[in-house]
Amino acid sequence: METxxxxxxxxxxxxxxxxLAKGAYEHCHFVQLDLNxxxxxxxxxxxxxxxxCNLSLCKLAQTCFNKVKFEHCRLTGLRFEDCxxxxxxxxxxxxxxxxxxFYGCKIKKTVFESCSIKEVDxxxxxxxxxxFRDCDLHRSVFVSTILEKTDFSTAVNxxxxxxxxxxxxxxxxxxNLSGLLTGFDLDIR
Numbered sequence: 001m002e003t004x005x006x007x008x009x010x011x012x013x014x015x016x017x018x019x020l021a022k023g024a025y026e027h028c029h030f031v032q033l034d035l036n037x038x039x040x041x042x043x044x045x046x047x048x049x050x051x052x053c054n055l056s057l058c059k060l061a062q063t064c065f066n067k068v069k070f071e072h073c074r075l076t077g078l079r080f081e082d083c084x085x086x087x088x089x090x091x092x093x094x095x096x097x098x099x100x101x102f103y104g105c106k107i108k109k110t111v112f113e114s115c116s117i118k119e120v121d122x123x124x125x126x127x128x129x130x131x132f133r134d135c136d137l138h139r140s141v142f143v144s145t146i147l148e149k150t151d152f153s154t155a156v157n158x159x160x161x162x163x164x165x166x167x168x169x170x171x172x173x174x175x176n177l178s179g180l181l182t183g184f185d186l187d188i189r
Contacts, residue, residue, distance in 0.1 A: 002044075044084075064088075070095050081105055118157075132158075152176065 003023035010020070011031045018034050024044035033053045041061035049069045056076040064084040071093045078100040080090075091111040101121040109129040118138045126146040133151070137158035142165050151171040152158060158179040160167065172180065 065090050069093070075100060079103075080107075152179075155179075 003021060004026065005021075005023060005028055006026045007028070008025075009029045009031065010033060012018070012033060015033060018038070020033075020035070020038070020040075020043070022043060024046070025048055026046045028045070028048045030048065030050045030053055032051070035058055036054045037057045038055075039059040040055075040063050041059050042063065044064040044066075045068050046064070046066045047068075049071065050073050051071045052073065053070075054074040055070075055078065056074050058078060060079060060082045062082070062084045064087060066087040067089045069091050073092075073095040075092070075095055076098045078097070080088075081101055081103040083105075085106065088105065088107065089110075090107070092113065092115050093111075094114045096116045097112075097120055098116055098118040099120065102125045103121050104124040106126045107130065108126055109131075110127065111131050111133070112135050113131070113133040115132075115135045117132070117135050117140055120137070120140040122145045123141055123143045124145065127150050128146050129149045130147075131151040132155040135155045137155055140158060142158070142160045145160075145165045147160065147165050147167045147170045149169045149171075150167075152160075153171045153173045153176070156176060158176070160180055162180055167180075
């Protein structure tokens with residue numbers, strides 16, 4: 001039987017050794033935890049908030065993130081494609097997701113706000129309607145990615161080949177259009 005934790009707050013004071021019990025966490029708030037490299041496989045998080053936490057290099061095999069918000073978190077090197085995909089809903093604010101992968105993930109309408117998203121793999125992902133507000137996408141990979149109605153209007157440093165991705169009705173600003181033309185070897189001034 002799965003242990004269920006509801007409406008709880010976990011902090012570095014209440015969890016000094018940064019060890020979470022395996023189980024289901026519902027409506028929980030995690031603050032200033034260093035979970036770097038922890039195996040979170042088969043954990044379930046529903047309607048939870050992670051704030052100022054380090055989850056870099058965590059193992060996420062069949063981890064369920066349903067309506068989970070990450071604020072000011074370090075999430076480098078995570079393989080989100082390993083998560084339980086039937087109910088996968090996340091949002092990211094002021095977080096670092098560098099070198100993570102969302103290969104094949106269905107993350108429509110996901111919000112990425114003021115995030116560092118450098119060298120992230122979005123190959124074959126469905127990002128339809130997602131928002132990349134004030135995000136740095138330096139060297140992130142978009143190949144066979146669904147980007148329809150995705151908002152890149154305030155994103156920087158992205159390189160998206162319109163011939164290798166579905167970008168119908170995606171939103172860009174006139175200042176960042178060069179990110180769509182990089183593959184054409186043009187001199188844009």
